[in-house]
Amino acid sequence: MRLYQVVVKDIMRRKKRVLYASLGVVIGITTIIAVLTIALAGQTNIYGQLEKYGANLIVMPAIGDIDIGLGGLSLGTLAVGDNYISEDKLPEIRQISDGRIREALNIEDQGDIATIAPKLYMNTKVNGTSVIVVGVDLQEERLLKTWWKVSQGKYLEASDEALVGAIAAELLGFNVGDRITLNGGEITIAGILEETGSNEDYQVFVPLETAQKAFDKEGLVSSIDIRALCNACPTSEIASAINENMLGVRAVAVKQIAETEMGMLEKVSGFLFALAAITLAVGCFGVVNTMTTSVHERIKDIGIMRAVGASRNQIMKIFFYEAIIVGVAGGLLGYIAGTLLAYIVGPLIFGGVAVTYVPQYFLPSLALATLIAVIASVYPAFRASRIKVADSFRSL
Amino acid sequence: MLEIKNISKIYGEGTAKVVALNNVSLLVNEGDFVAIMGPSGSGKSTLLNIVGGLDHISGGEVILDGNRIDSLDEDALVDIRRGKIAYVFQQYHLIPSLTALENVLLPLTFCGANNKDQKALGILKRVGLEKRAEHKPSQLSGGEQQRVAIARALVNDPSLILADEPTGNMDRKTGKEILALFDQLNKEGRSIIMVTHDPEIAGYAKEVVVLQDGQIVDKTNQEGGNEC
Numbered sequence: 275m276r277l278y279q280v281v282v283k284d285i286m287r288r289k290k291r292v293l294y295a296s297l298g299v300v301i302g303i304t305t306i307i308a309v310l311t312i313a314l315a316g317q318t319n320i321y322g323q324l325e326k327y328g329a330n331l332i333v334m335p336a337i338g339d340i341d342i343g344l345g346g347l348s349l350g351t352l353a354v355g356d357n358y359i360s361e362d363k364l365p366e367i368r369q370i371s372d373g374r375i376r377e378a379l380n381i382e383d384q385g386d387i388a389t390i391a392p393k394l395y396m397n398t399k400v401n402g403t404s405v406i407v408v409g410v411d412l413q414e415e416r417l418l419k420t421w422w423k424v425s426q427g428k429y430l431e432a433s434d435e436a437l438v439g440a441i442a443a444e445l446l447g448f449n450v451g452d453r454i455t456l457n458g459g460e461i462t463i464a465g466i467l468e469e470t471g472s473n474e475d476y477q478v479f480v481p482l483e484t485a486q487k488a489f490d491k492e493g494l495v496s497s498i499d500i501r502a503l504c505n506a507c508p509t510s511e512i513a514s515a516i517n518e519n520m521l522g523v524r525a526v527a528v529k530q531i532a533e534t535e536m537g538m539l540e541k542v543s544g545f546l547f548a549l550a551a552i553t554l555a556v557g558c559f560g561v562v563n564t565m566t567t568s569v570h571e572r573i574k575d576i577g578i579m580r581a582v583g584a585s586r587n588q589i590m591k592i593f594f595y596e597a598i599i600v601g602v603a604g605g606l607l608g609y610i611a612g613t614l615l616a617y618i619v620g621p622l623i624f625g626g627v628a629v630t631y632v633p634q635y636f637l638p639s640l641a642l643a644t645l646i647a648v649i650a651s652v653y654p655a656f657r658a659s660r661i662k663v664a665d666s667f668r669s670l
Numbered sequence: 671m672l673e674i675k676n677i678s679k680i681y682g683e684g685t686a687k688v689v690a691l692n693n694v695s696l697l698v699n700e701g702d703f704v705a706i707m708g709p710s711g712s713g714k715s716t717l718l719n720i721v722g723g724l725d726h727i728s729g730g731e732v733i734l735d736g737n738r739i740d741s742l743d744e745d746a747l748v749d750i751r752r753g754k755i756a757y758v759f760q761q762y763h764l765i766p767s768l769t770a771l772e773n774v775l776l777p778l779t780f781c782g783a784n785n786k787d788q789k790a791l792g793i794l795k796r797v798g799l800e801k802r803a804e805h806k807p808s809q810l811s812g813g814e815q816q817r818v819a820i821a822r823a824l825v826n827d828p829s830l831i832l833a834d835e836p837t838g839n840m841d842r843k844t845g846k847e848i849l850a851l852f853d854q855l856n857k858e859g860r861s862i863i864m865v866t867h868d869p870e871i872a873g874y875a876k877e878v879v880v881l882q883d884g885q886i887v888d889k890t891n892q893e894g895g896n897e898c
Binding site for chain 1 (some may be wrong): 719722724725744745748751752756757759761763764765766767768772775776777778779780781784822826
């Protein structure tokens, strides 16, 4: 029989007491896990929104006057009116983008790498209602908008076709096959998109050349979305390279916008985390309390053990083993409770964001809980080791 | 093997001062069976605790096998408890969460000796409890619990056994069985110091020491005169 077995057998007899002792740890770990899980869900949510936007970089004319927004995220401004980018600049942008990516990933492939999707935004009236018509490059746009699903009809193919956002279609009463007049030119509704939850729902997409012809903007685009399909792609570098080398355009890496958002989130998480740490510290005192009670309750057992040959260190060890068990139990329960709490509270904070449990937090929560329980047991264990055998029997 | 020289023990200070032992001297030789008698509060248990290093003295010397143990530090006393001296208490003092076998194994666990189940079972067999090895103390009678406690005392093969009213919580028949066991251990050469207030029980001892108000008032050698 080993010492830890003695402790385990004793704890099996006092399950409720041990559970009670671990309560302080449970509350602390619960708060920390809940905060971390919710913060991670928020972060994933922001990245998810950015991912949905599709582009890693946006190139705009150097003068902008309209906000482009995505949900609550501001993605910078976009110029309409007289400010356009010439299509001639597309090859140079491609050269800069692909060049930087090749450099960063050390590849030599001479084919196109980044998706470069030019767009022409036009505010116009169809059947008397204002809509935003977006001229897009058919192939590149399809690569960019991976989440697009055509709910009715088909994707854009011919130059006289249009793809309509779900809400625009509803507002304007469009159906697949309808013919509409666009600034004089006739086009057919080829398909209607599924709702995406972004401002695409309000837009009408037509091939770029069609839009350019209809609005007399040959060779011009409003903005260019660039998507580099890799995590390590140097989007900030591409943005600065474009800004340095090309006149009249301004490139913004979406990551930079994301970082601003993340900065806010981190500040809030930091504050919540500090609160959680205080809870844990308070829980620690709870453990000191219950462990001290446990020492008092077991004065007689401690006396017996000392009388049959236990050293002071062995008595301390007994309480530290108990602390480890209290910590592991507290960490386990705290992880479960914290995750559940995150599932309940997370959607309230981030407006319906999907919270998922984080398995990577499991072992750290056990380790932290154990550490706290052991630290909290130092003083009670020391007290226990100083108990005199004769006194322990006399107190009965 | 054990020599107690002029020891005294005083609890408290000033007006609350209680003299538990006053200038007590006693010699216990190898193989002795000493009964310490006296009314409650006479200092019997205090004397036993001091002999075993469980309590500190206020004055005098306790010498075990030629070495003073009254001034030893805790670690050295732990060594003594792990080999030379073992206790048997009136309240048995078994650990309730452990089975009979595990209670017997406990001193070995503290010594760092594992996998000694066979040895512990052998000792349980000696005290007639091999069939109750897996029972918890709450499932054992008083006499059985005391046998477990005796087995626990024997597991480290001590030369001196200190017993504090070992039959105090038992009926006469069970008490006699326990005393017979002590008698047997004494005949094997182990020294025994037993505290009791019952003259009949003291009759098993070779020497009877009577304490009163912290002082030895009578010493009787009963060698050969055992009525058992």
